[in-house]
Amino acid sequence: MMSKTSKELLEQFRSQCKARGLSITPQRTAIYEALIGSQDHPRTEDIYNRVKTAFPDMSIDTVYRTLCLFAEIGFVHLVEGYGEAKRYDPDTECHHHFRCMRCGRILDFREPRFDALDVPERFKQNCAVSNIKVVLEGVCDHCLQKTVES
Amino acid sequence: MMSKTSKELLEQFRSQCKARGLSITPQRTAIYEALIGSQDHPRTEDIYNRVKTAFPDMSIDTVYRTLCLFAEIGFVHLVEGYGEAKRYDPDTECHHHFRCMRCGRILDFREPRFDALDVPERFKQNCAVSNIKVVLEGVCDHCLQKTVES
């Protein structure tokens, strides 16, 4: 199936907001557009930088608030990390990550085999497991290249 | 095999420090002991609280510095999270985590099937993958219990 056009995504954004009684403000729309236009895993400040060309006096607090809201309602996901600035994932379909421990780059990958790993019995019985993710760690191709060069 | 006694672990700590030219200070020793004596995933401040009974005027900066050092040299691991305070793992053997999204509790589990999942070809070829971890997310038994009660 073909992925949604950005026009379709925007329409979906508007109707989801409506359904939840959230105002559709120019700021929220701009932040949403910045998100869907990115294939990476931006920090709040990255999004802030992308929108402030069009909105020179947007407060960074608005970006923090809005991304937090978007994460709550599922427009974006929060990426697992190691205590630095939060990173968001505009791709909310099930997928997994490779994380470069040297430069912080996060690469996506889809691996259906990993989407439904069989969880230990004790979690099945006592906890409510809502999702599983596999995280690969190491050094990315870019960084390996740099190592060779020097 | 039997797991190491704390005396053996301490001896290992001392020789590892020596091998790396690191001074064996009372502060480092106390922090190391606090770590190996814990079965959870403490924050820097948790460790600080545990050692300050014996060292009332230890600076919290020393705990930050020391945990960071211990993570670099592999005495502890850093736990993946979502941007709150860093959490450390004194268990450096390969294992995986369940994370409660409600209370933040992190439960360990060992699942050899997960330790050597077959990584996508493109990472094998271009990146140096140093480890794989599976993260389960959901609501823990404690929190489910609370939900039922109220």
Next chain:
DNA sequence: TACTATATAAGAATGATTCTTGTTCAGCAA
């Protein structure tokens, strides 16, 4: 168009972590 609750901007406040600086001490050599 007017009203009201919601959202925003600006800046202060907070929490975690790191940096700076002057002091102390662990490891080592005499």
Next chain:
DNA sequence: TTGCTGAACAAGAATCATTCTTATATAGTA
């Protein structure tokens, strides 16, 4: 043992990410 020296430390300032407070603006609606 003693003395030296670089590494480690304590204290507090500084920084970074994030959240809170408050006064103002505005989206949705009558």
